[in-house]
Amino acid sequence: QVQLVQSGAEVKKPGASVKVSCKASGYTFTTYDIHWVRQATGQGLEWMGWMNPHSGNTGFAQKFQGRVTMTSDTSINTAYMELSSLDFDDTAVYYCTRKPFPSAFWGQGSLVTVSS
Amino acid sequence: DTVVTQTPLSSPVTLGQPASISCNSSHSLVHSDGNTYLSWLQQRPGQPPRLLIYQISKRFSGVPDRFSGSGAGTNFTLTISRVEAEDAGLYYCVQATQFPYTFGQGTKLEIE
Numbered sequence: 001q002v003q004l005v006q007s008g009a010e011v012k013k014p015g016a017s018v019k020v021s022c023k024a025s026g027y028t029f030t031t032y033d034i035h036w037v038r039q040a041t042g043q044g045l046e047w048m049g050w051m052n053p054h055s056g057n058t059g060f061a062q063k064f065q066g067r068v069t070m071t072s073d074t075s076i077n078t079a080y081m082e083l084s085s086l087d088f089d090d091t092a093v094y095y096c097t098r099k100p101f102p103s104a105f106w107g108q109g110s111l112v113t114v115s116s
Numbered sequence: 117d118t119v120v121t122q123t124p125l126s127s128p129v130t131l132g133q134p135a136s137i138s139c140n141s142s143h144s145l146v147h148s149d150g151n152t153y154l155s156w157l158q159q160r161p162g163q164p165p166r167l168l169i170y171q172i173s174k175r176f177s178g179v180p181d182r183f184s185g186s187g188a189g190t191n192f193t194l195t196i197s198r199v200e201a202e203d204a205g206l207y208y209c210v211q212a213t214q215f216p217y218t219f220g221q222g223t224k225l226e227i228e
Contacts, residue, residue: 044220045157045159045210049216061215101217106165
């Protein structure tokens with residue numbers, strides 16, 4: 001069965017970077033784009049961007065341009081989302097999900113807390 | 117960006133009664149391929165979103181048939197024919213016709 005398993009919670013200081021992983025199983029990893037969505041505590045869902053594990057092509061929401069990197073390691077079926085220059089309002093649960101978007105398949109979420 | 121607006125933001129509903137949530141977009145969600153990529157998600161506390169409906173009205177596998185979607189162009193509706201206790205939670209519409217993909221603000225369904 002399709003599974004997306006994400007890395008654990010992280011605490012970062014303002015200005016730092018965080019890298020969240022998303023390990024896929026149960027399907028051919030390179031066949032489907034991976035999308036990233038975040039949710040601040042008590043807030044709604046926000047789409048961040050997508051990446052194609054086969055080609056490496058990416059696309060991001062304007063607000064994250066220049067600050068987000070999405071990559072993958074096809075040898076271990078894992079996608080990564082790295083967000084730099086963290087600020088307090090980047091505190092959120094970050095989810096990976098699969099194409100077609102929105103998918104039935106989501107990671108469990110990774111809490112990133114930005115705290116001084 | 118396509119703005120997606122949900123109403124109401126909170127909906128108290130009596131067990132066994134119908135409920136509906138509206139979703140309006142600032143631009144037509146008809147894609148150049150002819151499909152309309154408007155979906156509905158349910159989210160319970162501490163859980164990732166769950167796909168209920170995609171392409172306006174297609175119920176995802178395993179979703180109870182009391183959930184239905186309708187609409188076209190810029191106006192869409194999620195209807196629950198008879199609310200059950202397990203339907204409590206947050207509901208989001210999301211458009212995936214145009215980048216950046218955008219979500220509605222979410223509607224909290226409270227069962228009375």
